[in-house]
Amino acid sequence: MKQELKSTKFGKYGGQFVPEVLMPALEELTEQYEKYKDDPVFNEELNYYLRDFAGRPSPLYHAKRLSKEYGVKIYLKREDLVHGGAHKLNNTLGQALLTRYMGKKRIIAETGAGQHGTACAMAGAAFGIKTEVYMGAKDTVRQRMNVYRMELMGTRVIPVKSGSQTLKDAINEAMRDWVANVETTNYMIGSVVGPHPYPTMVRDFQSVIGKEVRTQMMEKEGRFPDSIVACTGGGSNAMGIFHPFVDDDLQLFAVEAGGGGLKTTDKEALHSATLCAGEEGVLHGARTKVLQNKYGQILESSSIAAGLDYAGVGPELAYLADIGRIKPCYSLDSEALEAFHDLCRLEGIIPALESSHAVAYVKKAAASGELGDVVVINISGRGDKDLETVLGMNK
């Protein structure tokens, strides 16, 4: 079932739907990634940074009190303890190191809420590579602290004033920059989305999560879990924990954001649940499932969790959903918020609102027995960044 790296596709999904001028850059990146992905020197250096800079391996924690409350044995994969407070650094360390091996002097990226941009800034500073991040002008105002965080680490944040002044305009500007400066510059994408090789490359860099879970589960339980549950925006924390288990006999649940509370199957109401309610289309260089209306126009997504607020999803997840290997599902804003409080109160762990969607699904599904006896939840990040949102919702 695992894809050959050489293939640009996952079934009918994936590919490289980009303007002709971008093709040489993608070809070079694909070639260089294939050259270094199994290189022992590259991997030794990457493992050094993952361990001594990022703090890996992240613990697998038996959440005893949450298990008792929900009625199923729960282990938490603690990506919230990774440097920067989320899984995103696993990927940016990989891509930044590749940038250096490729002999490029400059990193560019786009960021929405600022989480990927911050992870790029950390990796850029650690490797001493000039880093510039495109961000919608509106987002720079909404996410002032993340802009400041990036600037503290020496990254230049470039506000994008065109179009809707949000993520999709930032992506356009970053692509334009890459085409113009491909000799010196590498473009780092933050999830398993975009044209080939990004979905494969980002998945591979994030697979460190699932590889660790394999070892940790054998140490703690002497067997694999019955289910793995992960929240899904673009899908990088989900693919990272799923991929090493794709050929094993266990269930994989991809939990999307159902948004603001309409309990309905009407797809326009499932605000960010692309696997659940999306249809085939092309978004950001790849064929995948996309939230769109009947005219093919992209629907505005919305969720309390900024990291899940994306109208597309990684092409490999779309493929795995179609063949029935993963189970797409969703949690609503209100359910995620309740699970957020459960984890805070019962375990002393403040999860990201994104990760809270995964916890919420376990709460719903445990009673029906569909999860089996032992579940691993990927806690993709910590919730300190979300406290103002939660405070606002509780009023």
Ligand SMILES: *Cc1c(COP(=O)(O)O)cnc(C)c1O
């Ligand atoms: C960015 C982010 C996500 C969503 O991105 P994926 O690519 O779907 O993993 C989830 N959780 C946290 C904490 C994030 O920062």
